[in-house]
Amino acid sequence: MGVDADEVGAPGRWVGRAGRAAVDLLAAARLDRMDVEDADAYQGTRIPLPIVRPQGGGGSDRAWSPEAVHILAKPTGAICNLACSYCFFLDKEELYEGDRSRMSEQTLDAYIRQLIAMHRVPQVTVAWQGGEPTLMGLDFYRRAMELEERYREPGMSFLNTMQTNGTLLTDEWAAFFKEHHFLIGISIDGPRELHDAFRVNKSGRGSFDEVMRGLRLLQEHGVEYNILTTVNRINGDYPLEVYRFLRDEAGTSWMQFIPVVERVDERGAPADLRGAFASERSVRPEQFGRFLTTVFDEWVRHDVGEVFVQTFEAAARNWAGLGQSGMCVFNETCGLGLALEHNGDLYSCDHFVDPEYLLGNIGDSSIEDLISSRQQFGFGRDKRDSLPRYCLECDVRFACHGECPKNRFITTPDGEPGLNYLCAGFKDFFHHIGVPMRRMIELMRSGRPAAEEMDLLAAEDQAFQDEVRRAGRNDGCPCGSGLKVKRCHGRAPDEPEVRPMPTSLGTPRPPVVDRGRDTAEARPRAPRGLR
Numbered sequence: 037m038g039v040d041a042d043e044v045g046a047p048g049r050w051v052g053r054a055g056r057a058a059v060d061l062l063a064a065a066r067l068d069r070m071d072v073e074d075a076d077a078y079q080g081t082r083i084p085l086p087i088v089r090p091q092g093g094g095g096s097d098r099a100w101s102p103e104a105v106h107i108l109a110k111p112t113g114a115i116c117n118l119a120c121s122y123c124f125f126l127d128k129e130e131l132y133e134g135d136r137s138r139m140s141e142q143t144l145d146a147y148i149r150q151l152i153a154m155h156r157v158p159q160v161t162v163a164w165q166g167g168e169p170t171l172m173g174l175d176f177y178r179r180a181m182e183l184e185e186r187y188r189e190p191g192m193s194f195l196n197t198m199q200t201n202g203t204l205l206t207d208e209w210a211a212f213f214k215e216h217h218f219l220i221g222i223s224i225d226g227p228r229e230l231h232d233a234f235r236v237n238k239s240g241r242g243s244f245d246e247v248m249r250g251l252r253l254l255q256e257h258g259v260e261y262n263i264l265t266t267v268n269r270i271n272g273d274y275p276l277e278v279y280r281f282l283r284d285e286a287g288t289s290w291m292q293f294i295p296v297v298e299r300v301d302e303r304g305a306p307a308d309l310r311g312a313f314a315s316e317r318s319v320r321p322e323q324f325g326r327f328l329t330t331v332f333d334e335w336v337r338h339d340v341g342e343v344f345v346q347t348f349e350a351a352a353r354n355w356a357g358l359g360q361s362g363m364c365v366f367n368e369t370c371g372l373g374l375a376l377e378h379n380g381d382l383y384s385c386d387h388f389v390d391p392e393y394l395l396g397n398i399g400d401s402s403i404e405d406l407i408s409s410r411q412q413f414g415f416g417r418d419k420r421d422s423l424p425r426y427c428l429e430c431d432v433r434f435a436c437h438g439e440c441p442k443n444r445f446i447t448t449p450d451g452e453p454g455l456n457y458l459c460a461g462f463k464d465f466f467h468h469i470g471v472p473m474r475r476m477i478e479l480m481r482s483g484r485p486a487a488e489e490m491d492l493l494a495a496e497d498q499a500f501q502d503e504v505r506r507a508g509r510n511d512g513c514p515c516g517s518g519l520k521v522k523r524c525h526g527r528a529p530d531e532p533e534v535r536p537m538p539t540s541l542g543t544p545r546p547p548v549v550d551r552g553r554d555t556a557e558a559r560p561r562a563p564r565g566l567r
């Protein structure tokens with residue numbers, strides 16, 4: 037299923053992790069009454085803060101003892117019916133070459149039983165992903181529901197989630213999801229031209245029509261769903277077109293934007309986790325920052341409290357100081373979002389499905405033992421402990437936390453390795469949203485809805501327009517650009533812009549040799565303002 041495959045998962049990583057916030061903070065307006073328990077409930081997947089035991093204490097080999105965990109199970113491994121050009125997970129097929137890549141009944145049983153056994157909270161999230169998880173067929177998931185019932189403990193409930201490309205959905209699937217209260221993450225990259233740029237089938241044909249058909253089925257059956265949009269080099273230039281399409285045409289009020297960062301080596305060959313360069317399909321850092329700020333400006337003027345954008349919600353939680361943002365990438369530490377391969381191999385994270393990060397197999401050790409290991413504890417703490425000094429001194433670290441370690445492959449201006457490739461974009465975005473974020477948090481602290489920020493901004497926008505009108509055409513523009521009014525905000529309004537959409541479709545993974553030139557052009561550069 038592609039880049040999205042890694043996203044509907046753990047405690048709110050970028051990718052959809054179809055986990056939805058227990059309460060949408062920005063629609064809640066109750067920060068004033070929040071206590072510690074509330075703060076836990078505000079986490080994206082209701083996963084409480086882990087209890088950390090002293091290392092080596094009591095003769096135990098365990099480094100920590102999480103009460104809950106979020107595991108992305110991949111019952112088809114990396115196998116998918118599409119061939120999205122940017123999908124890093126397709127390369128993972130090589131890890132299990134010659135394997136049927138289907139989860140056995142025995143592994144499914146062990147997984148559900150052990151997942152339940154390790155939870156010490158009443159709700160268990162069971163997350164299905166891929167590859168394309170619907171390739172397993174409905175009977176597999178009917179069996180999973182039976183096993184949940186068989187091993188359920190008193191008072192326990194389940195949240196089943198699935199991230200799918202949507203192309204194989206039928207009425208039968210949708211009715212099943214509705215009956216079992218699944219939360220579905222469906223991957224759509226924007227209107228047809230943008231979606232089909234990379235999300236293609238194995239013969240290179242765009243998948244837009246099939247995905248929209250799947251989405252309409254979910255809507256007709258009243259299934260709960262999120263839309264997950266990967267932001268890449270092409271749709272990254274069309275933030276408003278993407279956002280308005282998702283809101284107005286796809287008809288969703290819950291969306292996630294995930295940056296495509298595809299690591300390659302100096303020849304342009306895929307080099308997941310080890311490449312020092314970004315592919316030509318990857319979103320550029322500044323482009324991603326522009327995408328987020330443009331969508332934010334539209335959202336904060338029209339849709340606060342109505343449309344849920346996961347990145348903005350996570351930012352609000354960090355601005356409010358809740359301790360957990362609901363997205364692992366924006367938390368100080370991580371380690372509670374793991375990946376389970378079809379054969380029972382458990383990895384530290386689905387971005388790190390690599391032999392170096394294999395914890396073990398659930399047929400040999402229990403999920404609880406594997407998660408409580410020093411290896412996994414260290415993995416999660418490294419997110420914080422490996423930050424370069426540049427991040428430690430960054431004024432928006434409280435919101436960014438260096439994002440995901442998988443993207444930390446450029447050097448800081450003074451040459452220290454380990455800076456996030458997207459740093460420049462994050463700096464721009466978090467600086468841009470600071471004032472409205474602070475005001476929304478203040479509104480909620482005083483018991484008023486965050487949505488009042490829309491009125492405040494409308495009044496400010498009006499006051500600014502009045503100022504522009506009062507200024508002479510040759511005066512400096514009140515926006516502070518340094519330009520004359522007539523060349524800046526006093527210009528005659530442009531004709532409504534109709535921007536051409538890309539017309540060529542992506543193709544299934546081009547040969548490695550074709551990727552070198554573009555990749556060299558796409559070499560990461562130092563963050564803007566630091567060169």
Ligand code: SF4
Pocket residue numbers: 046049050364365366370371372373385386387419439440441442
């Ligand atoms: S490495 Fe950590 S921050 Fe990155 S996706 Fe995995 S759990 Fe999240």
Ligand code: SF4
Pocket residue numbers: 426427428430431432433436437438439455456458459460462463
């Ligand atoms: S914005 Fe850049 S410097 Fe600041 S924490 Fe994020 S990655 Fe580090």
